[in-house]
Amino acid sequence: MMSQARMFALKVIMATSLCCFVLSVGAQDTDPSEVGALRAIRGRLVDPMKHLNWSKGDPCKSNWTGVLCFYGPLDDGHLHVQEILLLNMNLSGSLAPEIGQLSYMRILDFMWNKLSGNIPKEIGNIKSLELMLLNGNEFSGSLPEEFGFLPNLSRIQIDSNKLSGSLPKSFANLKEMRHIHLNNNSISGQIPPELHALPKLVHLLLDNNNLSGYLPEEFSMLPALEILQLDNNNFSGSLIPASYGNMSRLLKLSLRNCRLQGPVPDLSKIPELGYLDLSWNSLTGTIPSNRLSLNITTIILSNNQLNGSISRNFSGLPILQILSLENNLLTGSVPSNMWQNMTFNGTQRLILDFENNSLTNISGIPSPPANVTIMLQGNPVCGNANALNISQFCGFQDGEFTSHGSLTNSPSSSCPQSCLTIQFYEYVPTYPIPCFCAAPIKVGYRMKSPGFSNFLPYMEPLERFLANGLQLNRYQLYMDSFAWENGPRLMLNIKLYPDNFSIFNVSEILRIRDLFTGWHIPHNDVFGPFELLSFTLLGPYAYVIPTSQKSGLSRGSLAGILIGTIVGTITLSAAVSLLIKRRGAGYRHTPSRKRLLSRVQMKVDGVKGFNYKEMSLATNNFSDSAQVGQGGYGKVYRGNLADGSVVAIKRAQEDSLQGSKEFFTELELLSRLHHRNLVSLVGYCDEANEQVNTVRQSGMLSSIVDSRMGDYPSDCLEKFADLALKCCQHESEARPSITEVVRELEMIMHMISESDVTPSDTNTSFSSGGVTPVSSSSMPTGSASMISSSITSTITSTNGSDPLSGGVSSTIVPR
Known part of the structure; x- marks a missing residue:
């Protein structure tokens, strides 16, 4: 039965390759007029970085x-x-x-x-x-x-x-x-x-x-308007239309420094108003006494000509951050209980700035919490500061919120080693497992009109909001730093980390990038509009081409090509080689093996360093009789270590595609990742002119690779091959969607798991001794080698994972 299945697989591979070749040759071209337009656009652009x-x-x-x-x-x-x-x-x-x-x-x-x-x-x-x-x-x-x-x-x-x-x-x-x-x-x-x-x-x-000119009164008729921001213009002599108080959806009204005149309109009927800035104008009259929305965080009416008293209705606003009335003509008493009904934690503050008015008294004995700042300097009441016991409010005080911050990502003292910084790996600060290293995507992100003045209380909610919008786990997003800019606008530097792996796969990078560039992150009233400033791909992502799956063939065609490739890959190579090759695919190999990276001193817990002599003895001087396989990077040998362990040894060749960068990346990946589908690293050799790594016997590979590996359910093989052929159908309607492909793959893998294939049937065995493959290769100075223990190639997709991407989740639903 197995030989028939294998013959069928061979036919399917040939058919799949032919179908995919026909698809690629017959694919339609881009509209010629658009090609000409793009060439004309390119002719006008100057591209000094050769992007x-x-x-x-x-x-x-x-x-x-x-x-x-x-x-x-x-x-x-x-x-x-x-x-x-x-x-x-x-x-x-x-x-x-x-x-x-x-x-x-x-x-x-x-x-x-x-x-x-x-x-x-x-x-x-x-x-x-x-x-x-x-x-x-x-x-x-x-x-x-x-x-x-x-x-x-x-x-x-x-x-x-x-x-x-x-x-x-x-x-x-x-x-x-x-x-x-x-x-x-x-x-x-x-x-x-x-x-x-x-x-x-x-x-x-x-x-x-x-x-x-004037502020159009008609804007009050805009049914969906949430933010009206017109600061720093010249509406000289214009009034703020009273009808603006009827904007039922308005969240933010910012008319700072517009040379406006007349009274402050009554805005108390706007139910969700959260931010009001009418400062640096020539507004006159009294401040409306009706209470503003309970959602208000910011009230800035400073540098006008307002008179009358401070309304007691400014009290009891539960999330108010700042009330700025300085540099006006206000008289009467200072309310002493404006922080009532407010709860403060370590990051929340309330600033009450009444400086440079004509306030003559203070009602009651002010005893504000430590988080409340009262500023009275420049008022007559400060002439009697000692008697009123308010001296602390009459001197210079810090009336600014934290303008910038940087959160350090320092390694824990309990971590045994540092991350591979040469590839921009770093500790994931919020990862559930301590000392986990991964390569982040760095995002420059700016909030263009935030609905608050103090960012610190909103930092964690923003992180949750962005993680949900990007369909990531909360611990995958880290706010690295922030800084307020003129506007006010808020500049953020964000790091995104992969989930359970050290790197993102390409499809996940493009998915996240598309969410930012296509403005697919859901809208939020408090955070307001944002803009993407940068999307930085370094280290293992440095050579990711900024294209998407939208290019060229349809999803079904792409799925067909992928499935066909997987059929061939499973038949011809070990799953570990596929994984390692995918891990290195994010790099461009160096054109010359003489151009090497600096030596990296690897110190990894549980991973032993071997010398070349030990590797040579274990493989009988890398004899042909010990060879059990060969790949694009080099040869794989069966080895017996001095302690009796049976291992597989990979030795890279002088002319292989694997450079020093790829080797160290592979070493770093295998030393840090622990998963049933990944090789367990035992050791490595790092000597001049040699790169060697070793994996220990005890894993499993797909049993269709070789008959010596045991039986494999032929019905599963036929279903898998049939799926590959469906994906290569010429008519797009006949090809399954990528969702259907993944669902079918998961069903096939479920059939495999429920079949009568026993563990002894699927032990990895590249030779009669049942050894997991290892490879090693000759290299100029600055080389290394690895040893790993336990490998499985049962392509079982975990929840939310993509079996086409080595377990790296390419479509993550919100959690």
Whole structure:
């Protein structure tokens, strides 16, 4: 039965290879007009870092940098560009008008480069465009009227540029628009009142421009508006419309330094208002006495001409962080119990800044908690400070919240060794298992209009929010540092760690990146809009190409190719080789074996260092009779150590694909990971001109590799091969989805686990002695070797794992 199954497997491998080859040869090309447009765009770009590979092949099939295409051809038979993602590539030059020919594009992302010149009006031809992300460049000129006729546009971010001219009235046609971020430019003129017709507008950020005229009263009719941020403009003599008090969805109103006049409107009817800043204007009259929303964190009315007394209704606001009324004309008494109904922990503070007014008394005897700061300097009441026992409130005090912070990731003193820093590995600070090393993804993230003034109480909630939004475990996300910037905006440096493994697989990296770049993280009222500043891939991720599964073939085709590859791989090699090869796939091998990394001194608990002589004796001088296998990196030998242990020894060859970097990465990985599907490292040899590693007998490999390894259920083999053939069907409708593929694989593996295959049937045995393979190889100076014990290649996917990615979860559901 086994020989028939093996013959069937051979036929399937040939058929699978042929199908996949036909698919790759017959795949449709990118629309020629879009190819020409991309080449024209490339011609206008300056790429000093050589990031772009736009000179060869077909854009969609050759994975041009940052060019993402639809899964398969559309009705016209061509592949089409869906996204251009060139965030933070250090590009300069300008955008070519031919960009308007990318008529199927959904996302245009050139954020944080150095592009200049006018923004092509031809972008207005891309009717499918949903996200226009051009912030952080040096674009100049006016915003084209044509942008107002993009029916699917939901986000326009061109902030932090050098735009001038007025806001196009045509923007009132953008019925899908949710986010207008045009802050930090030189846009001038009147804000078009017509924008009140935008039914889905959530955020309107126009701060730090040269806008003038009046505040449109019609904005009170915006049904979904949550943030209106117009700071640092010139609405000289304009009033704040009283109708703004009817904005039922408003969360933040920021009109700082706008030269506004007149009274402060009554905003007490806005049920969720959390942030109010009307400072540095010329507002007059009294402060409305009605109580604001219980969600309010920030009230800043400083540097105006307000008079009257301080309302007692500022008391009893449970999450208030700051009440700033300094530099006004306020009179009367200072309320002494404004912190009632508030609960403070170590990170919460309340700042009450009443400096430089005409306050003459204080009601009661103030005895605030340590977390409350009262500032009275510059008021008449401080002339009697000693008698009133308020001297501590009349001197200089720190009225600022923590402006920045850095959380150190220091190793525990109980950890036996440091992580492999040469590959940017580090301890995972919040990992359940202490001393666990992994390589993080580093993310630069900025909150553009947060709804609070003191970040510390919101740090942990933000970490939970982002972890959930990214579909990660809480311990996979770590807030490395933060800093407040002008705006105020909050800059965050975040580290993301893989789950239960030392590195992310490529599909997981691209999934996370897509969540950031596509703005798929759910919206949060308190944290407000964000922007991605950087997505840094170092160490084992340094050569991950920023493309996605959207390029080229459909998911079914890709799954078919993967399945076919797995069939061949299981037949021809050990699972450990597959795992190690995948681990090294994130690197580019060095072109010369003479270009080696510096020697790394490895000190790993439970892993013994061997010398070359011991390895030679164990394998009878690496004799041919001891050889049990051979791979791309070198040969595998059966060895008998001095203590009687039967091991497998890998020896890398001089001309192998494995460089010193890959070897040390493999050594680090095997020494730290413990899993039933991974080799257990026993030892290594690190001598000049040699790299050797050893694995001990006692594991299991897929029994279809060799008849000496025992019986394997032929029905499972046939089902597995049948699945591979289904994935290579020419018609996309006949191919299963990747979800169906994973489900079928899990069912097959379940059949294997319930079959009558006994452990003795599936022991790994590359030779008659039943030895797990090990390889070793000749290398120039700076080499090493490893020994490992227990290996299994039963491809059992754990909960939430992807059997196509070596157990690394590529789709993680929220926990």
